[in-house]
Amino acid sequence: MTTTIKRRDTGVSLFHALSDVMRLEIMERLKDGEHCVCDLTEALKTGQSRLSFHLKVLKDAGLITDRPEGRWTYYALNREGLEELESVVQSLQVSRPRAGSSSRCP
Amino acid sequence: MTTTIKRRDTGVSLFHALSDVMRLEIMERLKDGEHCVCDLTEALKTGQSRLSFHLKVLKDAGLITDRPEGRWTYYALNREGLEELESVVQSLQVSRPRAGSSSRCP
DNA sequence: ATGAGTAATCAACATCCGTTGATCCGTAGA
């Protein structure tokens, strides 16, 4: 089914985007609102190039948004992405209330 | 804070475990209950070695459990791991209701 | 005890990912 495949792929990219310490730290920082790159660079004590790389991964996954303004770019959490994440996680929950083992081998 | 660091690390390993198509497919299969490896090998049409590798990743992350029985090993979803995942995902939600931008650069 | 079947582990290889430093692009101020 195509929608299932699509769901799996977005799942993979969402989970991959979050499978890195620095990226989780970025998400953490953005929880209280928008931040510009220079702000994050200082807060996370890292190089500009590295930060830019991770921001791109998060943005491509749809978890954050960027808002260029003049010389600066502000990043913020993306509600839609987080909702999608929630939904994918929900879909991992057990569907049948594990009524004993459902496959017998011998 | 130590607990925050620990939370980040478990987050990373949970997300990493789920950032792979085959591993998501395994989770999908286990939603309806226990399955033995031979069962999954056939369902996912893959080699035994490959499957075993991915099962180990999921198990190490605490997302599934194994139950050896005789010649076979049965795998199942691990509720605790899924709850931990939920909790980590919850912790990514915006904390303050984004009252405008919280950092100004110039 | 031997042989067959299940599954974990290993070594080797290929690929992907993250880091770093350099470069490029766009904007703001002189």
Add this chain to the structure above:
DNA sequence: TCTACGGATCAACGGATGTTGATTACTCAT
């Protein structure tokens, strides 16, 4: 227009990750 600055992008490198085939360990049946 020239310069300085913020930030994206690129190439190159090194380390991690996934794949494959072979080996090993264990269990069951004969």
